[in-house]
Amino acid sequence: MMADPAVANVEEQPVQISYTTSDGKQRRYTPDALVRFNADTTGATPMPLLCEIKYREEYKAKFFEFKERFQVARRYAREQGWRFRVITDREIRTSRFANLRFLGGFKDRIQDADQAEAMLQALRAAGESSPAALLSTFSSDPWKQAALLPALWGLIATEKILADLSEPLSMSSKISVHDENDI
Numbered sequence: 791m792m793a794d795p796a797v798a799n800v801e802e803q804p805v806q807i808s809y810t811t812s813d814g815k816q817r818r819y820t821p822d823a824l825v826r827f828n829a830d831t832t833g834a835t836p837m838p839l840l841c842e843i844k845y846r847e848e849y850k851a852k853f854f855e856f857k858e859r860f861q862v863a864r865r866y867a868r869e870q871g872w873r874f875r876v877i878t879d880r881e882i883r884t885s886r887f888a889n890l891r892f893l894g895g896f897k898d899r900i901q902d903a904d905q906a907e908a909m910l911q912a913l914r915a916a917g918e919s920s921p922a923a924l925l926s927t928f929s930s931d932p933w934k935q936a937a938l939l940p941a942l943w944g945l946i947a948t949e950k951i952l953a954d955l956s957e958p959l960s961m962s963s964k965i966s967v968h969d970e971n972d973i
Contacts, residue, residue: 796836798826804840809862819859824872839875840867846878889955893947901944909942913951913967922961 804824811817822843827836840863842856849856860876867874912927913919921942925935945951946959952968953959 796827796830798828800825805866807862807866809859811858817859819862821863821874838870838872840870840872841874842876843882844876844878846880849876849878884956885958886955889953889959892959893943893955896940896943897947899940899944901941905938905941906945906950909938909945910950910967913965918964918966920962920964924965 801824803820803822806818806820808816808818821840823841825839825841827838829835842860842863844856856876860874864874908928909924913924916924916927921939925938925942928938929935942951946953946965949968951965953963953965957963
């Protein structure tokens with residue numbers, strides 16, 4: 791999956807935490823993920839985030855069952871210099887998540903360099919466009935446009951072309967070139 795630029799890496803099931811329950815039983819708890827972040831624009835690196843991912847309904851229904859293990863995880867995270875947080879499906883199932891998941895399939899594809907450069911030049915000349923409008927500058931034939939589409943998604947996936955990923959990505963989404971000078 792294409793990463794959020796703020797995220798350095800995500801480690802699945804990074805640790806197993808052993809603990810004793812309030813009634814004296816030995817238990818183990820394995821949180822879902824550890825997220826490490828890149829430095830921000832000030833050079834500060836946010837604390838890693840130890841996460842548990844739950845469906846919101848399950849979290850609400852079983853809160854008291856989960857409470858003790860989440861307290862143990864919070865304490866463990868603090869000892870490591872991390873934060874702990876429960877993240878629900880409502881926070882994950884966003885347009886951004888869907889877009890990043892879709893684009894992830896195009897990130898590592900080898901692109902035709904001439905085709906990619908032609909798209910970037912055409913978009914630079916237009917300033918802002920949409921995938922449909924940009925592809926129509928190359929051909930009016932829908933089959934030829936469809937053949938160019940993976941290269942366009944690849945340019946968006948590698949952030950050479952910018953799109954607002956907080957909105958559903960479509961053929962009418964606004965896109966522009968990401969030039970190093972813009973940063």
